[in-house]
Amino acid sequence: MQCTVSHSKMSAFADGELDALASQELRQHLAHCPDCAKAFEQLLDLRAAVSQHGLRHIAPAALLQRLRQALQEEGKAAKEVPRRRKWAQLPWAWINLGVAGVSTAAFAVTLALYLSVPSDGERLDQEIVASHFRSLLPDRLADVASSDQHTVKPWFSGKLDFSPPVVDLAQAGFPLVGGRLDYIRQRPVAALAYRRHQHVLNLYVWPDQAQRDAPPRLTVKQGYHLIRWSRSGMEYRLISDLNVPELMDFERRLATQVDKDAVP
Numbered sequence: 001m002q003c004t005v006s007h008s009k010m011s012a013f014a015d016g017e018l019d020a021l022a023s024q025e026l027r028q029h030l031a032h033c034p035d036c037a038k039a040f041e042q043l044l045d046l047r048a049a050v051s052q053h054g055l056r057h058i059a060p061a062a063l064l065q066r067l068r069q070a071l072q073e074e075g076k077a078a079k080e081v082p083r084r085r086k087w088a089q090l091p092w093a094w095i096n097l098g099v100a101g102v103s104t105a106a107f108a109v110t111l112a113l114y115l116s117v118p119s120d121g122e123r124l125d126q127e128i129v130a131s132h133f134r135s136l137l138p139d140r141l142a143d144v145a146s147s148d149q150h151t152v153k154p155w156f157s158g159k160l161d162f163s164p165p166v167v168d169l170a171q172a173g174f175p176l177v178g179g180r181l182d183y184i185r186q187r188p189v190a191a192l193a194y195r196r197h198q199h200v201l202n203l204y205v206w207p208d209q210a211q212r213d214a215p216p217r218l219t220v221k222q223g224y225h226l227i228r229w230s231r232s233g234m235e236y237r238l239i240s241d242l243n244v245p246e247l248m249d250f251e252r253r254l255a256t257q258v259d260k261d262a263v264p
Contacts, residue, residue, distance in 0.1 A: 037137055162206070
């Protein structure tokens with residue numbers, strides 16, 4: 001892939017609009033082209049700044065309902081057969097039909113724009129993917145590089161307002177690489193890096209006491225597998241290009257060890 005092609009696809013890649021093949025080709029190019037990798041990092045930083053400081057207005061659910069109802073009414077009116085054939089031959093009748101058509105199109109455009117606004121969950125997934133990709137750039141994976149959980153866990157002290165669970169799963173084939181401070185949803189979170197052979201796993205942890213316990217849920221974003229779950233007042237996000245069975249195995253082992261460590 002040439003650099004000009006890489007630059008033309010960066011925005012689409014950051015928005016999750018590329019297919020799996022194009023995403024893989026771009027990732028491979030960024031891994032071997034420092035200039036393009038730097039340009040993409042700047043793009044992600046810009047997106048993060050806009051997401052954090054930019055104004056965002058989301059229409060209420062009532063507006064969506066009104067738009068749908070209006071579209072249904074317009075659709076029914078368009079299907080009605082005129083009672084008098086002469087009526088359709090009058091010039092002003094065609095003008096009314098034209099106005100109705102324009103009105104329907106306007107509602108359709110407005111509804112499409114409303115539906116295109118990503119949900120909170122989708123925006124969160126986009127932040128996780130962007131953070132994961134930034135971590136794969138040189139010297140960005142860990143602020144504290146250590147396989148010792150007793151070194152990584154104390155490092156977060158004073159940097160976060162909570163104590164993240166740090167688990168050593170080296171014996172299970174998932175050695176700890178280190179930890180770093182990251183920002184998700186405009187707040188600092190703990191990011192823990194693990195490896196499985198040549199694959200990097202990023203685990204994001206932050207507290208959310210309002211969130212109920214939720215079982216793991218798998219999604220795919222830009223070619224990455226993303227698992228999210230909630231447990232004991234903590235939110236977890238796990239992302240990697242590792243295959244799903246091994247990724248789910250990591251999640252199970254992690255949850256089991258966290259529960260064991262929580263027992264006094």
